[in-house]
Amino acid sequence: MSSQIPQMPEQPPAVPRAVSNPWKIATFCLTGALLATSAALVYTVADDESPYAGATVDPSPSIWQDDRPRTAPEPVEPESPTPSPSPSAGFKVGEEARNRGAVVTIKKVRETSSIIMSGTTKKAGSGAKYVVLETVVFNDTKASMDLTCGLPIVNNLLDEEGRRYDTIDDLYEVADNPQCNDQLQPGFKDAMLFVYRVPEGAKITAWEFSEYDLASDREPSIVQLSGVAT
Template structure:
């Protein structure tokens, strides 16, 4: 069945019965008003060779407060319409992706003792027909839901432009954070296809060392964080072998990555057993090997004699808020 035939059937109650789709006229109108949604619906119908699946979820005002019957974020949804009080019918045409728990309650920071951190979208996706869905800042979204569109527009504008009350203030590239005697200023964070690597047995700076552009394994990429480390404690630190600081990268899918081994072979990194004395600073590069599709949105660090719940967090993507969690 081509799309034109599908549209014609979807537009009438009799046609929808022929397709085997249980849907109101209003719901069908939302889909037919959007060519992309219509194509998605047609593709789903053709894939399944049966009616699109209607998934019912309890909801107080948006999918952000749904029960465990439905994930917090839908990927591949076609549309949604509020029916009655607190019920949302979602036409599901693809797999769903659940980010965090199904409720909107914040995760406990104490859960971070496992050493993992989560990257959560700043607001949960609402129904496709919800006009407030255009606001990515949670405060602006909430203001829109309360009916104050003027404040919502101002909050979102401040956030997008990096000015005003709601400008992002999360520490990121260029920020300095301290944890238990280690003060770190991140100077850069980006994907890389290779890393400059000392492949000789000679120390860096000896004049006899040689370097190669080391690639990651097939299917992977490097994510490189450059920084300046200052010893703000009372004892010396060996940054590449004793590892006084745990430094990890966090992906949008809640993955926590450790740096590659032998960081002392990364060009310009401190040598193994080199001691950074109190009140001294030196450059440091952390290299992470991650899957090609990993979206690294932040990093965190903490002294090895503390716990991840005390971690200091750098955020590289303002659309995510990295919090401790399991």
């Protein structure tokens, strides 16, 4: 007699729970759809009214944006350049020509082939001539002037080609000139010969001078000499 263990009946499959109320599910889905549609409409209207509508860059403020209030910079007026003194070009022979404290009157302009220096005749040489300016210098500065060994008056003789000539050396040796270290005191005047050696064919047009000053560049005063040399 065989003994068999009786088999247990298989577990019946679970029966899905029936939806208790299908209308609730339908109502929930419909409500969700309406809410999504409303949100889309609100976003569309807000996007159309935004000043950044159609922009390709995100208009939202950056985390690096400077939110400090900005004020317009005050206008800065350009500084007016300091006008430089213009040269006085209207002086003529016989007039007092002034440059600050130096006042010079040219009495006569002459050309010569020789001059007297230290009691002897000195010739200009071949192809050259001397131009002599007979002047009176008035010292209207606050200090003395050494007219022949110092440089109280910076000067040049000009010709029609724009060339500038310096005076000859050792003006104190020229007859009738002040001696070296003769100090023309403020408020006094003295006769002075300015002598230049120039090419024989040079046509002299003007004389320029200025009071000597290391502290600043000064525009020269100009005396017209065209046609006055004899």
